[in-house]
Amino acid sequence: MFSRAYKAAVTLPPLVWVTVFLLVPYGLMFCYSFWSVSESQTIVHSWNLANYRQLLKVDVYWQTLLRSMWIAARVTIFSLLMGYPLAYFLSFYAGRRKDLLYQLVIIPLWVSYLVRAYAWKTILGSDGVLNTLLQYVHLTRHPLEFLLYSPFAVVLTLTHIYTPFAFLPIYAALEHIPRNLVEASHDLGATPGQTFWKVIFPLSIPGVAAGATFAFVLSLGDFLAPLLLGGPSGIMISNVVVSLFGAAYNWPLGAAISLCMLVLVVSLLFFSERLEKKWSFS
Amino acid sequence: MELLVSDANFASGSRWLLFHAVAVFAFLYLPIAVLILYSFNREGVGGFPPRHLTLDWYRTLFADGPIWDSVLNSLQVAFAAMVISLTFGVPAALALDRAQFPGKAVFRRLVLLPLILPGIITGLSLLMLFNGMGTKLSLMTIVLGHGTALISVATTEVFAGLQKLDRAQEEASLDLGANYWQTFWRITVPNLKLPIIGAALLIFTLSMDEIAVSFFLIGRDNTLPLEIWGRLRRGITPEINAVSTIIFGFSLVAIVLWYRLRVRGEGAIEGGSK
Amino acid sequence: MTMTSAADAGSRAPLLSIRKVAKHFGRNVVLRDISLDVAEGEFLTILGESGSGKTTLLRIIAGFERASAGELWMGEERLDRQPPYRRRVNTVFQNYALFPHLTVEQNVAYGLRVAKRPEAEIASRVEEALDKVKMAAYAKSKPSRISGGQQQRIALARALVNRPRLLLLDEPLSALDANLRRQMQVELKSLQREVGISFIFVTHDQEEAMVMSDRIALLRSGELEQVATPREIYGRPATAYAAQFIGHTNLLKCEVRGGMVRCAPLSWSAALPDGPALFSLRPENIRMTTASTTIAGSVRVRGKVSHQAFHGATELIRVECRDGLVLVVRTPGGGGALDEVELEFCSTDAVLVRESLVRESPGRESLVRESAERI
DSSP states (O other): OOOHHHHHHHHHHHHHHHIIIIIHHHHHHHHHTTOEEOTTSOEEOOOOSHHHHHHHHSHHHHHHHHHHHHHHHHHHHHHHHHHHHHHHHHHHHOGGGHHHHHHHHHGGGGSOHHHHHHHHHHHHSTTSHHHHHHHHTTSOSSOOGGGSSSHHHHHHHHHHHHHHHHHHHHHHHHHTSOHHHHHHHHHTTOOHHHHIIIIIHHHHHHHHHHHHHHHHHHHHTOOHHIIIIITGGGOOHHHHHHHHHTTTOOHHHHHHHHHHHHHHHHHHHHHHHHHHHHTOOO | OTTSOOOGGGHHHHHHHHHHHHHHHHHHHHHHHHHHHHTTBTTOSOOSSOOSBOSHHHHHHHTOHHHHHHHHHHHHHHHHHHHHHHHHHHHHHHHHHHOOOTTHHHHHHHHHHHHHSOHHHHHHHHHHHHHHHTOOOSHHHHHHHHHHHHHHHHHHHHHHHHHHSOHHHHHHHHHTTOOHHHHIIIIIHHHTHHHHHHHHHHHHHHHHHOOHHHHHHOOSSOOHHHHHHHHHHHOOOHHHHHHHHHHHHHHHHHHHHHHHHHHHHHHHHHHHTO | OOOOOSHHHHHSOEEEEEEEEEEEETTEEEEEEEEEEEETTOEEEEEOOTTSSHHHHHHHHHTSSOOSEEEEEETTEEOTTSOGGGSSEEEEOTTOOOOTTSOHHHHHHHHHHHTTOOHHHHHHHHHHHHHHTTOGGGTTSOGGGSOHHHHHHHHHHHHHTTOOSEEEEESTTTTSOHHHHHHHHHHHHHHHHHHOOEEEEEESOHHHHHHHOSEEEEEETTEEEEEEOHHHHHHSOSBHHHHHHSSOOEEEEEEEETTEEEETTEEEEOOOOSEEEEEEEOGGGEEEOOOSSOOTTEEEEEEEEEEEEEOSSEEEEEEEEGGGOEEEEEEESOOOOOOEEEEEEEGGGSEEEBSOSSOOOTTOOOSSOOGGGGO
16 A cells, blocks of 8 residues: 555665664674784774684683673573563562552663662672671671672672563563463463463563573673673673773774674574574464 | 462462562662662761761752763753654654565664664774764764664664554545655554654663763763763762762653553553454 | 446446456465446445455555556546545545544544645535534544444545545444444445445445445455346346355256256256256245146256244245255245145246356365255
8 A cells, every 4th residue: 555655765764874874884893803903003904814813812802702601691590580580470460560560670771771880889899888787787897898899790780780671571471471371271270380381481481582682682792880890800891892992992803802792692683583483372 | 468469379479479579679779779868978978877868969969060061962962862763763663564675674683783782882883984984973973873773762662553553544544635744644653652752752761871882982072971980980979879869850750751641542542442 | 247237337437447457466366357337326336255355456446455457447537546545536444444543523524634625614514524424413522432333424424525436335334233234234325325426335245235236246256256236146146156145045957958957856948058057046936835737837846844944034944855956945934844845936037057257276165065055
C-alpha cells in the first residue's frame, strides 16, 4: 500500500545518516588498525599487520583483555543471580504491586551512571561510609583496604549498574509466558520446583541470553568504573585504549584493540541472537 | 510480607524469593541513599555516622558557575540529540516496518548496534571521523555522537509501536483522500504518540547522563557528566552529592509524569481496540 | 463468462471495468485473469471462501495493492495507476478502522478536512451523513465508547460523506452478532438504494449475498466461477462448485448415451452429446409421492430414509436408493418418522453443470464432494 516514493522518503535519510556516522567511522577504525605512527607522531598510511602482531606479542595487552573478560564474566554472573530471582519474584509472586516494584527496579537507571559509581567510591573508601561504620560498631579496628581500588570494587559497582539491564529482558520473557502453561504443569502433577525447571526456566532462556549479553558487553567496554575505583589491578582493556588514544598517542594500535572488541561484541551478539531464536517458540 | 500471595504451597519458596528481592533492592538503593544522605552532611563525604546536617553544600552548588554552565550545555546537547534521533530514528522504524530494500538486514543491525555497543567504540570511531574531516571538537560533535548513538532508541521504541498499529488505520486515511504526508501527520504520528514521547524522554535522559561517547568528542565546553568527572579526578566533594540529588529529584518527577501519561494512554488504546 | 446476465446491469455503460486483473505474491497466485464490470447503482457481491482472493481484489480496487497484471477503468479514467487517495472509491473496512484518537464527528469529517473543504460545508455534510445513519447523537463520542453496530454506521457515514462513485465493503457485517447482522443487511440495502451509489460487497456468507445483491460474483481460488443474479446463480448454477456453495444440492454423475442420461438407477432423456455429464438437482425439486401415475418428464426412484434433519419450516431427508445413489430431499417439515419412500423429480430441474472452471491443481481434494454429507 505504500508507494515507492514513501518508502524512499523513509529509507534514504536514515540510511545516509547511518552510513556517514556509523558505517564510515567503523570503516575508518578498520583502516587505522592497519596503519602506524611515525617517530614524529604522524599517522603513516601504509598497510601492515604490525599492530595485530604487537597485540599478540606484548603480554600486557592480551592479559588485560583476558582480565577484562574475567571481570565482565563475573559481573554477568552476579547480575543474573541478582536479576533472575528478582524478575521471577516480580512476575509470579508480586501480585498487584508488580508495576510499582518494576518501576523501583528501573529508577536507579535514571541516576547517572557516573554518580552511582562515585557513590560506591564514597562507600568503599578507606575513610568511606562502610569502613567508618565498621569501626564505629567496633567490628574492625583499621580500614579494610581491599574494598576500594581493586577488581572487587569494579565488579561490585558494575554489578550494581548492570543488574537492572539483566533484569529487564528476563522479566519481559517471564511476563510473556502464558500462565495457563504453569497451571497445566501443576495439573499434570509437577511440583512448583519441577514446573520452574521444566517449563518456566526454558521459556525464559531468550531473556537470560539477552540480559547476559547486555551485562557482559557493556561491562567489558567500561573504562570509567576502573579509572574511578579499580586502581592499578583493576585496569581494563578500554583503559588501555583510552591511554593509547590519549597520552601514548598511538591511534593505530588503539584502533586495532577497539576493532578486536568490536568483533568480539558482534560475534557475541550473533551468538546470543541464535540462542534467543532457538529458544523462542512463538 | 502481606503483599505476597497467600497460597501455602508457594509460601516457603516465595519467602526465600522475598528475602532475595529485599536484598537486591537494598543493593540497588544503598548508593543512592548514601548519596542523598551525605549531600546534607557538613563533615563531607564518608565518615559514619553522618552528623551536623546542613544545606551548605547546596548553597555552594548554587553559587558554582561552571556547574550551571555545564548543566545548560547538557540541556542543549540533550535537546539537539533528541531532535536528531527522532528525525532519523522514526523514519528508520517506518523503513524497517514497511520497505524492502537490499541490505535491509545490515541496516537494521547497524542502526541498533550503538544500543548495545560500549560507548568507547562509538566515541572513538566518531573521533576518527571528525579528525579525518578536520572538524573541531565542540558541543556540536557531542550532539552528533549522541544523536547517532540514540537513533537506536527511537527506532526500537517506534518500531515496537508500529507492530501494534493497525495497518487499516492508514489505509482508511488514504482511502478517504489523505495523501501519504497528511496520513503520516494525522494518523501515523497520533497513533505513535506514546512510543515517540517515550523515546524522546528516554533519549533526553540518556543524553544528559552520557559520558563514554562524550569523553572522546569533548571540545572546550563541558557537559554536566564531564564536569562532574573532572571534579572527581581532583577529589570528592559533597557538592557532587548535592547536584546528583537534585537531578535524581527531577528524574523522579519525569518518571511519575511519564508513568501517568502511559497509564492514561494505554487505557484509551485498550478502549479503542475492543 | 456471461457478464450481461443482470438486465439492468447490461443496459448502461459500466462504472467500473476490471480487465484481466491478476495478482501474485511471489510464486503464490492469488488472482488470475479477473474481468468484471460493475454498473452504475449496482449492488455487486464478491462471494468466496476465505483464501479465494476476494479481499485482495477489493484492495486492488481501493488501491492498497497493485495488480500484477490487468487494468482498472472507471469510465474514461485508468484507475489502477492512481494512488488510493485520488480514487473516487471509498471503503468500509472489516473492523471499521475508525481512528481511535478522533471523535465520531472528526472521523466522518476526515475526508472533507484533508480535501480542505470550507468548514461550513464540512459541518453541514457531516451532520447530514450522521443523520442518515441515525448517529447524530453520538457526534462527540470517541469510537471506543460506542457499540459495534454503531461503529459500523460511523464507518459507513465516514465513507459516504465523500460522495464516492463506488463504495467497497469488506465483510463489514462479520463482526456483528446474528440478529444485528440481519437488521444491518436490510438497512444497508435500503441505504444503497437511497444514495444510488454502486456497492461492491465482499463476503463469505452465501445467504447474505443472496439477500442483498443485484448480482453475485462467485470467486474461487482466484478465478471467477460465475457472475449472475442470485436467482440465476441458484436456479442455473454454472458449475458444481457454484451449485454446492450456494444452497444444498445433489450432484449426479451421469453418462449420456444416445440422448439418454443415465445415473443408475435413474435415467431420463435429454438432447446432449454422448459422454460423462454432471447434473445439479436441488433438494426442494424432489418430491415424495404416493401417486401411481407418472407425469411426462418426471423421474421416479424408491429409497430408504437413513437420516432426517429438522429445520423448522422444512426438513432435509437423506434417502438411500439402489446402486449406492443417495439423494437429499427437502420436504415440508413435521412429517414424522419416515421409512420407505417413493421420490419424484422433473428432469428439467436437473441442471447440467461443469465440474469446475478452475484448473485442478495437484493436491487439492476433489471438488465434487458427496453432497449428501452436507445435511
